[in-house]
Amino acid sequence: MESAICVLVSQFKAYAGSDGSSDTLSREEFHRLVPAELPNFVKNAADPAAIDQLMSSLDKNSDGELNFLEFWQLIGHLASKHGGFSQ
Amino acid sequence: MESAICVLVSQFKAYAGSDGSSDTLSREEFHRLVPAELPNFVKNAADPAAIDQLMSSLDKNSDGELNFLEFWQLIGHLASKHGGFSQ
Numbered sequence: 112m113e114s115a116i117c118v119l120v121s122q123f124k125a126y127a128g129s130d131g132s133s134d135t136l137s138r139e140e141f142h143r144l145v146p147a148e149l150p151n152f153v154k155n156a157a158d159p160a161a162i163d164q165l166m167s168s169l170d171k172n173s174d175g176e177l178n179f180l181e182f183w184q185l186i187g188h189l190a191s192k193h194g195g196f197s198q
Numbered sequence: 199m200e201s202a203i204c205v206l207v208s209q210f211k212a213y214a215g216s217d218g219s220s221d222t223l224s225r226e227e228f229h230r231l232v233p234a235e236l237p238n239f240v241k242n243a244a245d246p247a248a249i250d251q252l253m254s255s256l257d258k259n260s261d262g263e264l265n266f267l268e269f270w271q272l273i274g275h276l277a278s279k280h281g282g283f284s285q
Contacts, residue, residue, distance in 0.1 A: 112209050112235035116273055118202040120281040134283055148199035179283040183274035186203055187267055194207040196221055196266040 122148060123182060135176035141166050152189040209235060210269060222263035228253050239276040 126144040127136050136144065145165070146156045155161035167173075169181050177185075213231040214223050223231065232252070233243045242248035254260075256268050264272075 113239055115202040115205040116277045119199060120277050122199050152200055179278050179281060180274055187270035190203045190207050191266050194266060
C-alpha cells in the first residue's frame with residue numbers, strides 16, 4: 112500500500128513541477144495530467160472543457176492551482192466510484 | 199496512476215471483506231491493515247493503542263467502521279506528509 116501511495120505522490124510531483132509552484136498543479140499541468148494519467152477514470156478526459164470544469168470544482172480557494180490534498184479528493188472520488196462504494 | 203489507485207482500492211477491499219460489512223473497515227480490520235500495509239507511514243503502527251486513537255480520529259460518525267472515503271482521508275494525510283507538502 113505504501114508503494115502505491117508513493118507512486119501517486121511522485122506522479123503528482125512530476126506534473127506539478129513543470130511550471131510555477133512545484134507543489135501545486137496549475138491549470139495547464141492539470142490538463143496534461145488528466146488525459147495521460149486518468150484516461151479511464153475521468154469522464155471525457157480528452158475534452159478540455161470537461162477538464163476545466165473539473166478543475167474549477169476542485170479548486171476550492173479558486174487560486175487556479177490544485178494543491179496535493181485538493182487533488183487527493185479527486186482521486187478519492189474516482190477510486191470510490193471505481194471500487195463501487197456508495198458515494 | 200490508475201493502476202496505483204486500483205491497488206489501494208483492492209487492498210482496502212481485501213481487509214474490509216474479512217468480517218461484517220465488506221465495504222467498511224471494522225476496528226479489528228483496521229488493526230490488521232495498519233501494521234501490515236502502513237508500517238512506515240503511520241507513527242507507532244505496531245502499537246494497538248495508537249491505532250485505536252487513529253481509528254477514533256478518522257471515524258467521523260463514530261459507528262466503529264471506516265468507510266472508503268474516511269480511509270482515503272487518512273492515506274491522503276500520510277501521502278501529503280510523505281511528499282513533504284505543507285499540511
